[in-house]
Amino acid sequence: MKNIIIFFLSTIFTLSIFGQTKNIIGNISTIDTADLTILNIYPDSFPNVSVVFKAESRNGEPVWDLTKEKMTVQENSQNCDVISLEKISENKPINIGIVIDHSSSMLRDIKPYDQNKNLLYPYDTSMQFVLRKNRIAPIDNAKSAVINFVSTFDIRKDYISVIGFSNIVDKILPLTQDTAQINSLVNSMRADFSTALYDAMITGIDEINKTDGVKVLVVLTDGHDNLSKSKYNDVIDKANKDNIPVYIIGLGYANIDVLTLIAKSTKGQFYFTQSSNSLNTVYTGISKQVQAFYNLIYSSSNFSSADSTRQIELTFDIDSIYLVTNPASSNFPTEVVKFVAKKEKRKQYLIGGGIALAVLITTGTLLFFFQKMKRNKNQPNIKKLFPNPAIGNINIDFKSGIGQLQIVNLSGQIVKTIEINGTEKQFDLSDLQAGNYIAVIQANGQRSNAIKFIIQK
Numbered sequence: 001m002k003n004i005i006i007f008f009l010s011t012i013f014t015l016s017i018f019g020q021t022k023n024i025i026g027n028i029s030t031i032d033t034a035d036l037t038i039l040n041i042y043p044d045s046f047p048n049v050s051v052v053f054k055a056e057s058r059n060g061e062p063v064w065d066l067t068k069e070k071m072t073v074q075e076n077s078q079n080c081d082v083i084s085l086e087k088i089s090e091n092k093p094i095n096i097g098i099v100i101d102h103s104s105s106m107l108r109d110i111k112p113y114d115q116n117k118n119l120l121y122p123y124d125t126s127m128q129f130v131l132r133k134n135r136i137a138p139i140d141n142a143k144s145a146v147i148n149f150v151s152t153f154d155i156r157k158d159y160i161s162v163i164g165f166s167n168i169v170d171k172i173l174p175l176t177q178d179t180a181q182i183n184s185l186v187n188s189m190r191a192d193f194s195t196a197l198y199d200a201m202i203t204g205i206d207e208i209n210k211t212d213g214v215k216v217l218v219v220l221t222d223g224h225d226n227l228s229k230s231k232y233n234d235v236i237d238k239a240n241k242d243n244i245p246v247y248i249i250g251l252g253y254a255n256i257d258v259l260t261l262i263a264k265s266t267k268g269q270f271y272f273t274q275s276s277n278s279l280n281t282v283y284t285g286i287s288k289q290v291q292a293f294y295n296l297i298y299s300s301s302n303f304s305s306a307d308s309t310r311q312i313e314l315t316f317d318i319d320s321i322y323l324v325t326n327p328a329s330s331n332f333p334t335e336v337v338k339f340v341a342k343k344e345k346r347k348q349y350l351i352g353g354g355i356a357l358a359v360l361i362t363t364g365t366l367l368f369f370f371q372k373m374k375r376n377k378n379q380p381n382i383k384k385l386f387p388n389p390a391i392g393n394i395n396i397d398f399k400s401g402i403g404q405l406q407i408v409n410l411s412g413q414i415v416k417t418i419e420i421n422g423t424e425k426q427f428d429l430s431d432l433q434a435g436n437y438i439a440v441i442q443a444n445g446q447r448s449n450a451i452k453f454i455i456q457k
Helices: 138-151 179-187 197-208 232-241 256-265 276-290 334-351 355-360 363-378
Strands: 005-008 015-018 034-045 048-057 071-075 078-087 094-101 159-165 169-176 214-221 246-251 269-273 293-299 309-318 321-324 328-331 381-386 393-399 403-409 414-420 426-428 435-443 451-455
Touching: 048 309, 071 293, 094 138, 094 197, 138 179, 138 214, 138 276, 159 179, 159 197, 169 179, 169 197, 197 214, 197 232, 214 276, 232 256, 246 256, 246 276, 256 269, 269 276, 381 435, 381 451, 393 435, 414 435
Parallel strands: 094 159, 094 214, 214 246, 246 269
Antiparallel strands: 005 015, 034 048, 048 293, 071 078, 071 309, 078 293, 159 169, 309 321, 309 328, 381 393, 393 426, 403 414, 403 435, 435 451
């Protein structure tokens, strides 16, 4: 029997797993951590439902050996037929927004000396930076890395938008497949002025949100935002509203804490390097990750218009790796609800007022129905957790009986357990270190939904 421990790490269908050491396809072993992240659910072709997700190892390598045959889909705990599973990067367009910092600090790396302790950036008499003839400025390394990054995509189906900024957003290229135009705009950037990072990220999201398909924002910056009208939380809110993960590269004096928060909160990733010479390697790694997307289509058998919110769970069994998403809710659009209501009405005509159906209901079916209602009634549920980020105390609005509040870190370890009786609302977590955590309630023999939150010090 497989030795599998499952840790629920996000209310956005994210989970990490560990198992026994055994090498499998794709240079991944079950001792590694595999992350499965659902980006969005599209029920617009109901009863067929499309789920876009990515699967990758902890070291960022895509997991490409998922197959339709090794996959299970459940909606409201009911098994559904899997229609198809495809790698999005093979057939569907990816819309990439590239945001580039060309403020004056991009003229120099964080370390002004080389390995021989020679000054890389000597000053002239007016105290202005002077580059040695054989030294490449970070902005030039960035241009080269971005142009190479663009070349890794299939420009016959993928689209690229480029945003350049310093004290204002001054370079905007809408989504295009014209690589000559992309390269020309990138090469035209010159390092000058200050940093309006958040405004540039908002602009980048707006540009790639103008069309359908998978959308990803890739950002490069080397400093702290000092001129934006927008705030970092505006970026997070907008990216999450539009379902756009944000991948951020921090260079030199970048604000690591805030940039990490933005990336993690939007289901993206943050990278940091002190030297611009590493940018090409970082962009290459991001290219692999943003193309590690799957599109799964399953057929829903639930035609009840009353169930406008569905619990969806995906499970993949790959050799001795077992990936499962945390069941979470997806709201079906009004059009879908109307569609299933019409189906219900037609079904009622066929049944003939429901009389024939009533005759077929057995005692066993009734017992199952009432037991299920009882389970749902007693199941604990976290409605709201605030403030988030928190400093010491958190407040939780929840429905529960006698049980436990469990705080789990991102390694899947339970770091704090608090006994509850259903009346507590505030909990002291001041003894925990700063970082990302998950709150889960265990009560009535059942587990609640998981809420991700951040503790700041």
